[in-house]
Amino acid sequence: MTEIAFQPIGRRIAVQPGTTLLEAAQDAGVALSAVCGGVGVCGDCRVRVLQGRVSRLNDVERDHLTEAEQASGLRLACQTIVEAADAIVVDVPRESLSASQRSQVEGEELPLPVDPPIAVYDLAVTPPSVEDLRGDWERVRGIDPAQWQPTAPVLADLPTIARAHGWRVRMIAHGRRIAAFLPPDTEPLGFAVDVGTTGLAAYLVNLETGATLGIAGATNPQIAYGEDVMARLTFAARDRAGARRLQTAIVDGLNDLLHEVCRQGGVPPARVVEAVAVGNTAMHHLLLGLPTEQLGTAPYVPAVCAAMLTPARDLGLRLAPGALLYLPPNVAGFVGADHVAMLLATETAEQPGVTLALDIGTNTEISINAHGQLWSCSTASGPAFEGAHIRDGMRAADGAIERVIWQDGALHWLTINHAPPVGLCGSGILDAVAMLRAGGVISEMGAMSRNHPSVQGENHNLWYEIVPARRTGHGRAVGLSRADINEVQLAKAAIRAGIKLLTERAGLSESEIDRVIVSGAFGNYIDLENAIAIGMFPALPLERFRQVGNAAGIGAKRLLINAHERERAAALVARLRYIELTNHPDFTDRFSQAVKLTPDPWD
C-alpha cells in the first residue's frame, strides 16, 4: 500500500499501486473536479505531485496542459498512476476543487396546514408482576397490540423507554407501520431534502407544529465521481461497485446534513420519524440504489415513476428505526420528482391563465399550465451555467465572478465575497455574454469582433480578457472565449426552444404567458433583463417573472408536513403530459433559430 497525502486539505489515504490519483482523491473524500468522470476529457483534475513516484506524463496530459503548466509540475489526476510504495504528497490547487458552492436552501413558502402522514399514540404499559408475566409489548395499553406488527428494530426501543419514563411511551405510526417509540411528550420530527446534482439542501421540521428547526446545505459528495448526471450514470454503469459508491456517497452526505440540522435543533436523529427526498430521476435512482443503465440509454426510462415509500434504514439513513422515506413520483427519465415538488411548492397547476415553470440546470425541466392543461418537457441545456465546458467557468464559490456589466467600453465585474477573481459562475457567464452583445463585441450569431482591445487570440481561439493575469487569484487571466459563447448559445437555445414548443403545444404564443416561475439556485441569481436580452426567456414584462429560489426543497418540506400534498403530487403527475423533445419534429428548427443572441429569435 502507498500512502498519499492531499495538501493543503490534509486528507490521507493508503492505496494499491496502480490506482490513479483521481481514484485515490475520490476515496479520500477530496472533491476534485472531474466533470468528465475521470476519462481524460475535461482536463479539470489538475494536481501537482510534490513527493513520491508516479507514472510519467502521457499524451492525454500533454494535450490538456501547456508547456508552462507541464513545467510547473501540473498533472491530470485521472491520468497519473501510483507506481511505488513510497509515500506520495499531492498538492491540490484551489481551482481544481469543486468549491463549496453557495448553498441555496431558502425559497418562497406558501402557507400550508400541518397534517403529516404520521399519527401519534400516547400509550401506557402495565408494569410486569408475578401475576402478569406477558411481554412488554403485550402489556401496552391505548392500542390493541394484536392489531399491530412492529419490526424488531422498532420494538427494541419500547422496553427501555417504558422503564425510563414511568411506563409511558409515545408510538409514532405511518398508517399501520410503526415508525418509532419515543419518550412521552416528545414531538416527532421530519427530514426533507432536495438532492440536486450539485447541491444538497436539507430541512428539519417539527411534525406537530410545522416549524423548521434546522436548515443546512452542502455539495453533493457524488461530485467526486463526475459533475453532471451523465458522468455519474457512466460511473454507475461501470460495475455494481460504482453504483454502490455513488449511493454510499449520497447517503453519507445526507447523514451529515441530518446530523447538522439535528445539531441546530438540539435533538437526536432518532426522533426523525419520516423523511422526504426530491431529486431528478437520476439522483432519485442513485439514492434508492435502483439501476440506472436504462436511464442512460435510449429510450431513457426510469425503473419506476410512482411515488416511493421505503424504509429509510434500508438505504443507510440513520433516522428512527422504522422511519419511512417518501419520494414523489417521477414524470419521466429527465423530468424527476424534484420538478414535481417544485410545481407543488409554486402551486403552478393551481394558477389561472398561463403559467410557465422552469428549473434550470444541466437538464432544464419546463412545465406549462395553459388554462388548466399541463405539459412538461426536459431540454438538454448542458452544464455551461454550472461553469462546466467554459474556459474559466466555475461554481458559485468565493472568487467567482457573479455579475458583469458593460461600462465605459469594457466589462466590469464583481466576485462572490469580493475575493480575488478565479473564474466565472453561471450568472456571471450569462451577464458577460449579454454585456458583450450589448457592447457590440459579439454579433447576434455570437461571432467575436477583433477590434476591441481586450479581445485576444486568433481565428477560432479568440477570447475576451475580463481580468488580466496580474489581478486574479491564481495568476492566470480570466476571460470568455468564442467557444464559451457558443456553449451559452446552445444552452439558452435549448431552454428557449423548449418554452416555444410547450407554448405551441398549448396552442399559444409566448406573449400569452401570464407568469414565469424560475426556480433553483442559478435561476434565483440571474439577471432577468440579460436573460431576456440574449433570448433565453421570452421578452415579457419583468413583473411577470418570479424567481422563487429552491422551490424543490420547499416542495419537499410541504410533502413532509402535509399528507394531502402527496395525493396532490400523484394527481399532478397523472395530469401532466410529457413531451419528448429528442424526437420532436420541430425541435431542430426551433433550436437552430433560438441560438441567435436576440430577444426574439422567431422574427
Add this chain to the structure above:
Amino acid sequence: MTEIAFQPIGRRIAVQPGTTLLEAAQDAGVALSAVCGGVGVCGDCRVRVLQGRVSRLNDVERDHLTEAEQASGLRLACQTIVEAADAIVVDVPRESLSASQRSQVEGEELPLPVDPPIAVYDLAVTPPSVEDLRGDWERVRGIDPAQWQPTAPVLADLPTIARAHGWRVRMIAHGRRIAAFLPPDTEPLGFAVDVGTTGLAAYLVNLETGATLGIAGATNPQIAYGEDVMARLTFAARDRAGARRLQTAIVDGLNDLLHEVCRQGGVPPARVVEAVAVGNTAMHHLLLGLPTEQLGTAPYVPAVCAAMLTPARDLGLRLAPGALLYLPPNVAGFVGADHVAMLLATETAEQPGVTLALDIGTNTEISINAHGQLWSCSTASGPAFEGAHIRDGMRAADGAIERVIWQDGALHWLTINHAPPVGLCGSGILDAVAMLRAGGVISEMGAMSRNHPSVQGENHNLWYEIVPARRTGHGRAVGLSRADINEVQLAKAAIRAGIKLLTERAGLSESEIDRVIVSGAFGNYIDLENAIAIGMFPALPLERFRQVGNAAGIGAKRLLINAHERERAAALVARLRYIELTNHPDFTDRFSQAVKLTPDPWD
C-alpha cells in the same frame, strides 16, 4: 497495538495493551470456552503464552491452576492482560476450545402439506418505447402496480431481471409485501433455523415442493461470550456494544449456515424469500436485537411474546431484499419460541390422553397435554448435562466419553469417534452416575463410598477415576467427583420436580402419562433406562418414550412451508397455561425429594 497469534488455529488479531487474552480471542473468533463469561469463576479458558509479554500470574489463576499446571505455563485467558507492543503467541489447548459439537439437526418429521405464506406472481413487462416512456414498474402486466408498494431494495432487481429474461419476471410476495423479484421459472426458497444456546441447525427448503435442499449445523458463535443463557445476558447487559456483538455473532453464524445450505443446494441466497427462526426467549431477543435486561432480572419478562414478522435484512441476514423473518410466539421469559416449535412438530397438543413433552437443556421446558388441557413450565436444570460445572465435563465432541457401563466391578467407557478420552459429555455423565449407583459406589443420596479402588481423594474431594492419566488424550485423569454427582442430582431433580408439579396441576399421577416426548440433542442420546434409574424421568414402560431429535428445528421447517402452522402456533400459545415454578409453593418440597438417585423419589 499488539499482534496476537492464536495457535494451532492460526487466527491473528491486533489489540490495545490492557486487553485480556479472552477478549482478544473473542474478537479473533477463537471459540475459547468461557462458561462464566470471563469473570474468573469457571477456570475453563486455559491457554499457554508461548511468546510475548503479559501480566503476571494472579491469585485467581493460582486458585484454578495446580502447581504443575502453573509450571507448564498454563494461564487463564480472562485474567491474562496484554502488556507491551511485542507480538504475542498463544497456544490454545484442544480442551479449552468449545469443541464443534455433533450437530444435531435431524429429527422426526410428521407429514404436512406445502402451503407457504408467500405467493408467486408470474409477470410480463411491456418493453419501453418512445410511445411508452413509463417506468419499468409501471409497465408491469399481470398485477396492478398501483396496488403494490415495493421497497427500493426489492424494486432494484426488476429492471435487470426483466431485460435479461425477455421481459418476464417472477414476483414473490408475503401478503401485500413484495419479498423479491426473481428470474422467471425460479422456485422460491425458504430458510429455517433453530437457534440453540449451544448449537445452530439450519435447513434450506424449496417453498413450492417442500423438499429440503440443504441441512447444516454449527456451534452458536455467541459461545465465545459465555456458554449459558445467563452468562450471555450478563455480557449483553454490560453495555449496548455487548448486546450488539452478540447479535452480530449470531447473525454472522446464520449467514455462514445460509451460505452452506445454499452451496449444498447449488442456489444463490438471494432466492431465499422467507425465513423462520426458533430459539429460547433469550436467543430470540439477542437475534432480534431486543433488550434483554428485563429477561435477566425478576420478574423475567420478554420484550414481546407475540409472533414476530420482521424484515430479515434489518437484522443483517443476507436473504432476498424483501424477505421476512418469522419467529413464533414466546410463552414466557424461559419458555420460548423453540418450545412452541417443538410442540407443533410433535403434535403434542393434538395427542389423545396424556402427553408429556420435554426439551432438556440449561433450562428444561416441559409441557403437558392432559386430555386437551395444556400447561407449561420451565425448570432451571443447569448446565451439568452440557458438561459445565463438571470436573471433566465437556461437550459432545471427539474424545468425549458418551457411554459408560458397569462391568466386572468397574466403569467402562466409549468415546465419540473412539478418540482418546478427554472428558465426559452429557450422556456419559448421566450414565456414569447411574452406573456408579448400580455398582453401589454411590448411595441414593449421592454419597461416594471410599471402598472402591478407583475412588480417590479425601472427604469432600472424593472422586472416581474413570480413566487414568496415562490413557487420556491430555495426560490428566478423567473422573467423576462427589461434587459432579451433586450437580447431576440438582439437574435431574429440577426436571423431575417440574414433571411432578405439571402432572399434579393436571390432577394426574405420573403413571397416567401415556407418552413422553424427549427432544433435543442431549435428550436424543441419553440412555432412557439410566435416566429412569436415577429418577430423572418417571418409571414408565420404555415404549411410552419417544426420542424425537431436533423437534424445534423440524417445527421451524413446518412454520416455513405451511402458513397454517403459524395460526396453530398462535392458537397453541393462547391455550398454554404457564406455571411459574420459582415461586410455586410446592416446588422446594418436590425438588428436595427428587434429588434422591432412585426411580421413585416420591416413596
